[in-house]
Amino acid sequence: MIFSSIPFLYYFLPVVLLLYFLVPKRLKNLVLLLSSLFFYGWGEPKYVVIMVISIVVGFVLGHLIEVFRGKGLSKVFLILSVISAICMLGYFKYMDFFITNINAVTGLSLPLLKITLPIGISFYLFQILSYTVDVYRGTVPAQKNIIHFGAYVSCFPQLIAGPIVRYSDIAEQLSSRTHTFEKTAYGIRRFIMGLSKKVLLANALGELCDIFRASDDKSVLFYWLYAISFTLHIYFDFSGYSDMAIGLGKIFGFDFIENFNHPYISKSITEFWRRWHISLGSWFRDYVYIPLGGNRVSKGRWFLNILTVWMLTGFWHGASWNFIVWGLLYAAFLVLEKLFLGKYLKNSKVWCHIYVMFIVCFGFVIFNATNLGEALQYFGAMFGAGSVPFVSTEFTYYLGSFGFILLLSIAGSTPLPMILTKKISGIKNGMGERILNIAEPIISVILLLLVTAYLVDGSFNPFLYFRF
């Protein structure tokens, strides 16, 4: 089930909210756990078992790590936890990739397993890993209640697309959290904002990308339009989903980590990755980069650490070479920025933004390509290679048709809406605040009805990060 769907909005969510707020406090996590398993099972009935096994294994190993703290066995159980997560990911996500490459290198014809990837497996296994590692480090005590632990791992608001919530961030909230009008109202606003970003902008931009891909009338400018559209599409798709997750979290009393902070205004790639998919970046930093030695090693080792982390980041996104290359592309620019590029970027006001958006756009062309060959062909076409005309009829038409959506999306990806809201709120004598207080609920209702209209029409509505 996805948030941006009628079954979720008008069937699942109202029932869960009703049950959740009706039951006494001690049963709230049970409602959350059961509804999360139902939510997960709706899309992947057979994989609920995998989820339950993961919860039980994570819970038991966390417990054993704590029981044997300070002894060798504690490390053994931690290693077991890491191995079990890697094995699950390896089997479900990467097995066919490995087989394909083994076949290519050795000339063998090992059959592919063609396993359907369990939705959200990369997210919830990372959450379990962060839990067992933190218990091992002694950062958090092991959870004694399997219902609470199950609610943490399976928590449907962030189950399938993050943010990757660390156990340490919500450990206290699992047993004791508050529900206030302020928090709930914020959650509703945030959820509707995310839903609108996803349905009104991301879906339209995704439609434009699909139109481009299906077009027989491509041109240099159409390739650029595609690259820009996909860059905006993935941002609104993913950040919209994160907004929905954070908003739902607030409604259920949780404070989830922010996942995006206007990444497209970054002045360097280093800054970009502090603003993009923050929960994943910080996860790799804390559980891979720092344990490898981080930057407190020789320069050569430091750069190797960066390459390793970014290769893994790319690989986390998908079992394909283009994801690995995508990750390595960022690693290369991060290293260059650390070597010499960073100081030039600091002195720049305009070029730094152009530089970042170029890398990001190119990166996403690689990211969304079906293979590296296609990515190279796209790059070539963007610079007029081949017999691609400069402009085409379809480009002109779709630029006109999606022009306003593109402008709205570009503006929406910057802090402009936030600045505007602050300006209004700063109008003298509290008038601005009053305007916002009246406008907010009205705009929220309008957006909800508008989103409902788009969903009822049953148009384009996939969700990119499901495949991760």
Add this chain to the structure above:
Amino acid sequence: MNQTIKNKIMVFGMAAILGIISLFCWFKPHTDYSYSERRVLAKFPSLTLDTVTNGKFMSEFETYTLDQFPLRDTFRGLKSFSSLYLMGQSDVNDLTITNGYVAKNEYPANEAMLENAGKKFRYLYDTYMKDSNVNLYFSIVPDKNYYTSIKSGSLAMDYEMLVDTMTKQTDYMKYIDLFQVLSIRDYYRTDTHWKQENLVPVAIVLSDVMGVETSMNYTKTQLEEPFYGVYYGQLALPLSPDTITYLTNEIVESCIVTDYNSGKPVTIPMYDLSQATAKDPYELFVGGNTPLVTIENPLATTDKELVIFRDSFTSSLAPLLATGYSKVTLVDIRYINSGMLGNFIEFDNQDVLFLYSTLVLNSSTILK
């Protein structure tokens, strides 16, 4: 209004809206058919262990919730309104509005489809007409986008290429150009089809080339019922409906129309007015979409016969052409296999007109 009140309004207001819409979703009586979309709506899916474990129930349930959503057409209209007027998009589901006329972005012209249509016509010619004494004519009905795209800048197929490709493939027929005879005003605003009351010039152009004389004077009768064309439902905007006007005169009224759809000849009215309130009122012309229909004209001053290979556009034109012939046979090879035509029609000393819209030519796999 302070923050606390705003927060309470937000929470209770949203809970009320979510609750009310949800209650309607859960308990609204089911609707079987959507007249605006001209399709059967999804029913509640079968709930079994199998359908749940294989995910079929879930995917069908999603379709069901969309189809049965309360005020579905209103919400669809809101989406169209938003796409066109808030988001500034040029089309909704490929539909554009130009001066009140709804047209579809028929794009691009598919050469493979055109070649397929040409091959199909060649097969008919080789099989039934090559060695018979028939006069062959070919004409194309432009879709509305031909006229609207110039003004709206919407995507349009390369009509010049389409006509060129088709005429080259049908060089054994005489081509009659209708593109310059028609204008956008000759089409319904909310439907794909042309209006019969504007087709007299079309009938004259065709009959002049084919060497017959068709009537020029008719009585116009306008139906009281509004006509919501196929695009009306697809666009879901509150556009004003069209009206259907049909043409009669003494000759048209005397014609005997026979439908062979059921395998046996059945006499049907030239204009079935009961269709005015049916799901597609355009079907009132000459039996609508049916594979084989004949129109016999007892008042004809000639014994010439006409066979038309046609699509739905011909339904409204045929009564006018029938005034110039003793018999007109309408063949729709979308509903009858071309190989079976020899059982029903003997091609001998007739005029044969292939009259197809650009829409059918560009998706010619529907021709059997």
